[in-house]
Amino acid sequence: MSGDEKKLKVEARAPRGLGDREAGELAATNRMLDVIRSVYELYGFEALETPAIEYTDALGKFLPDQDRPNEGVFSFQDDDEQWLSLRYDLTAPLARFVAQNYDRLPKPYRSYRCGPVYRNEKPGPGRFRQFMQFDADTVGSASPAADAEICMMAADALEKLGVARGDYVIKINSRKVLDGVMEAIGIGGEENAGRRLVVLRAIDKLDRLGPDGVRQLLGEGRKDESGDFTKGAGLSLPAIDTILSFSLGGQYEEGKPQFDLFGLLGKSETGAQGARELMEIEDLARDAGYGSDRIRIDPSVVRGLEYYTGPVFEADLTFETRDEKGHPVRFGSVGGGGRYDGLVGRFRNENTPATGFSIGVSRLFAALKLVGSPIVTAQPHVGPVVVLVLDRDRLADYQRMVAQLRGAGIAAELYLGAAGMKAQMKYADRRRAPLVIIQGSDEKAKGEVQIKDLVAGARAAAAIATNEEWKAARPAQFSAPESELAEQVAQALAVQREQA
Template sequence: MSANIKQQRPKARLAKGFRDVDPDEVRGVKRMLRVIEEVFEAYGFEPLELPFIEYTDALGKFLPDQDRPNEGVFSFQDEDEQWLSLRYDLTAPLARYVAENQQALPTPYRGYRQGWVFRNEKPGPGRFRQFMQFDADTVGSASPSADAEVCMMVADTMEKLGIRRGDYVVKVNNRKVLDGVLEAIGVAGPESEARRMTVLRAIDKLDRLGVQGVRELLGKGRKDESGDFTKGAELDQAAIDCVAGFVDAGAATRDATLKRLAELVGASERGRAGVQELEEMAKLFAAAGYAEDRIKIDPAVVRGLGYYTGPVFECELLMEARNDEGQLVRFGSVGGGGRYDDLVARFTGQQVPATGFSIGVSRLYSALKLLGRAEEGKALAPVVVLVMDRERLGDYQRMVSALRDAGIRAEMYVGTSGMKAQMKYADKRGSPLVVIQGGDEKAKGEVQIKDLALGAKLASGVESRADYKDARLAQFSVPEGDLVKAVREALARK
């Protein structure tokens, strides 16, 4: 009876909103990360690694829906029935780390970290539920110079990665300025916090939805292409016009923009404080030689997360390129950040000023690759030593070790198939060369080296016996003692 029961097998399928990453991208991203590390290290930041999982309550009020821990984050309960979550970003875990280790850390503390973050949100084209970030933060300084330095470091990073001046811009604003505008329209105080966040998230979608889409989200709400409806902030028309005027207050120069913002905030004390911080940052940019084409003040930058308390910034790529389908692609933002002075206080009860920036690694790498400015991620495939006689595995292993000791990537075939299958394996691996030593070659003290790429090229034109003989030139014999030298010379010719 049991023999008739069909075995249930899991279906091999990729989870929705996630993706597999191929070897070329893995290598290319690692090389890009090394460049970013060099810049961050040059600014005096120190590396740090933090766990993927935090207690859900440590992630904070900025989550999309704090009353339902599974909204926006991937959460589960442990054996003690405590809620745990995969980290939503790298900033909230840093706040927990600083709160736990504050006495042992220098003040200010300057650190950087990289890693995967997870968001339980609706996936879409180019929007995944798992993606990598690279963050740098200064914790323990309330000075606008810390904010300004982060912006300058990001600008330097873009240029170190090969993005030309004029093809990127770091845009800066201040949450306090927007708070001053919101005070003027009656959206202020704890009772208006939910509406304030709706306004912030609406403005944050400007580059994706345009002015009309933002206006809809500031009003009743907006229905997207799929038919899903997003509830708006329900501001009246006068208030919508006021917020839209703030977003459009950017001018050709930092000084002109600051003048407009000062007029918009009027008598708001908080708004004036925000403008003053931006003025201090602008002076530092000018003193360090970072002109308007590298760092500009843009009122449309607000950032969508709730924990920002002052200056906020984004890095935008301005150039366009065509993808493999010939479609014109505009890259937009590849990272952002800002000041978050209240995050550590959630744990300690004492305000600890902090500021930082997060680079979207996958997005930045995709842009660099499309522009042809990513370092080539391909690595030369290994030379494969074929196993012609299983009784002589030690001989083949010695050949592989000699090649590796000489700095040549190499492997011994570890399968159980015959020569034909081994050649197919090497070809599928993209191996440049294979090393062959059967009984006859062993008796002569020789090895044969076959150039797979050259052999395939020559074989494609074989039409006669003479052509076939020429094609054999892709395979040659050398004394076993000259193996390393011969392989190195063959690889050098490629």
Template sequence: MSKTDKLKARQPRGFVDRGPADVAATERMLSVIRESFSLYGFDPVETPFVEYTDALGKFLPDQDRPNEGVFSFQDDDEQWLSLRYDLTAPLARYVAENFDALPKPYRSYRAGYVFRNEKPGPGRFRQFMQFDADIVGSGTVAADAEICMLAADTMERLGIKRGDYVVKVNNRKVLDGVMDAAGIDQAARLAVLRAIDKADKFPLAEVGKLLGEGRKDESGDFTKGAGLTSVQADTILRYLELGQKLAELGKSTAADGARAAELSAEAVAELGKLVESAENGRSGIEELEQIRKLVTAAGYLGRIIIDPSVVRGLEYYTGPVYEVELTFPVTNEDGQVVRFGSVAGGGRYDGLVGRFRPEPVPATGFSIGVSRLYSALKAVKSPIVDQKAELPLVVVTAMDNKSPEFMPGYQAMVSQLRQAKDEDGKPLLRADLYLGSSGFNAQMKYADRRGAVCAVIQGSSERDAGTVVIKDLILGAELAAAGREVKDSAEHKARQAEAQFSLPAAELVEGVKKVLLRHARACPDHPRLP
């Protein structure tokens, strides 16, 4: 192909690539979450990336129709399929399809990528990972309290200190009661929920625009509002003001269990006044009071608080809803000190599984935003994401790589290294055999770029003598950076002998162990060491 015909390598908007460090750190994080969920008796299940579009339902946060907010296509029998936009709707389908074979209540967890066909922006991607835990088949709010306690324990297992997070709980029945009291009809309620869900992103004045005629953002895009009257909008805004007031108090006293208990009781009482004329609102208040008593008895109050500012944008929530918010300050790219915000959330969705079944099936659960939580763990320098590579890397060079008859010898050396064990019988290192066609200098650059601790070298003279050369790349880099006066010293010359030495080929593994041990003792936090 000519240069003009070459394809342009470009990444689709809203999608990201991840390098080896991010992948390894994410896997460690997922492992801790799995362990935490497993301790609560949850079992894993995996559902496909693709579902029938009608099985997903009309539940996308910012869209009325699934085909507007999801990636959809038709298969060969003209059935519409969509990439899943969360992990909850596929779970509902799975439970309904396997209902008789599953124990009830059914505790499960799932991790995987989900996809949103929405406008991408800073920190907003079209593909991202979630990790969910759900209890299906239990209608008691004790299940909701259990999910909230699981969320709290998982944060601490991941390295987020008590007081640096809070699990906030509200109830959609309470919000429904507020809307009943305000006389808001059903047709407008989804738009109201979406507007309220923006209260943690926009000032209340901007939320008021979304409750009314609509709002134009900085880019000029216009979002149609809920069309409420000024009186109706004022009722919702008063509710949000109460929520924000108590939320701020809750953040400042999250580590104070006694004060948090007072705030939770205060929140429940204030909410009761707003919804005293609505039966469903009163029911929601009773459920919040039960959750408050349960988490208090279990010793979680302060970590879990009642907060009326929690809404959750998804339409399918029917009862308690909750969010995990990180309360520690961080400095953003503009140098501003801000709060990290929500990294997980969920709630009760009693109608979702029942769409597939003749009987109602209660359910509750929560979802962790893995990418956002990963960023938070980096901000607090959690050891889970701050760990170095699991094993150090050694590169075996191929000095005679243009002569195929010598490759078996190089392959034998790299095999020996891969079979090397530490004193506990575990693998000692990772070994990479250079398989390119470049010469020695390029191979050294390759080993350095890979972050190798050392390189193994055997040319024709070493092969004839039955020896190998081990080049310590860490020490070599240190010596290369030394000043002229240091390079003339006897100590420097002695260290040069340590940085590159020859030994019998039969002692290859021992020689590499010597280099690894040298740096493990002298510099245990070096980025090339485990």
């Protein structure tokens, strides 16, 4: 090959932030999704799938005052020049679906959805540009009972997945309460909207930056280790203290705030209303038997900043793990959600209240591996039985054996490559084949097949030192009449499964 030709070769690589998932991980992920699905269906939620692509305006993601889609959203133009975008979550598409089918849907409408979402952002460790979410939502109920139910369901799902009670907590807070606190320190009103955003973002960083970092962000600003400066909210010291004492010290004990929340919120009707809703959610959870070890009010929870209108939820894993440097680190959030009463209303005149919860599937998957949940750690992927090809002109015979096995419900395949027997064995090994079927001229003459157990063979290999011995021993294989192929293979597979 000349250098010129070589240069033309396309480099085989996935775009950054996007990855392939192979058989083992797919199987484990599917087992995990099945568990979540069964819990959600138990709660009476029904399946829904919406397309990965939506009109950009339906997602509400045009840049302000520009007819160009927001950065961070993958977008392209249809042949009629309409903007289309890849969905960046599963909530906005649900709102579109409900609005579009409003008249025929039972209300409140409960549904769950699972699928990939896309974000055009800089990827990082554990952050991808395509990732999977699993959502459940109740549309058309303003009742705190709907919020409470979503939280209980999230708790049930985590436990069913193998996260022990005490290793997780569903934290709840309310955007109304947060707004009330900000009103109390004098940054209510339209003119302070930008500043409130900065405050919420600062609170959201509590777990990562700690109180001191957040204090800086609420005040003048903060300079991080890389030398980058983030401008702060410019609050007064008393205001900063109020925010921090609310977010940090404002832990509730069984429905009773540790400090005078209602006094603080006295000036703000929305704030007081938010607090009442929060306590009602908590009461409902308690009445259903969910203690503060599972569902509890936590004023530091902020969540997504755009469309939440009331209660917000966050599922946190509380057990400690260690990072690559050995430092103890908390796993953190594996899902979140809240009430978004305005979303469906973008499509319709009357407002439609809605609440939901979203699980970050790959993050949760990583967490389940850490806690050793059998749902994701069990059974390595098992490949098909491979029928080796020894005599090239007898392909039809081998194919018949494969068909026989498949007819008996056994996953099997014919070796389709061109290599010799040794390479075929390596192939079977790499496919994680449980067994291979060997029939050369000797066996053919006797009407027999050799059935070789690759799993038992690998065990036997440990005791054998030389290649000659290894070849001569032919460990873990036996011959069987060709007519009994399927039965004998089925039996060998059953034995293998028992020993696993």
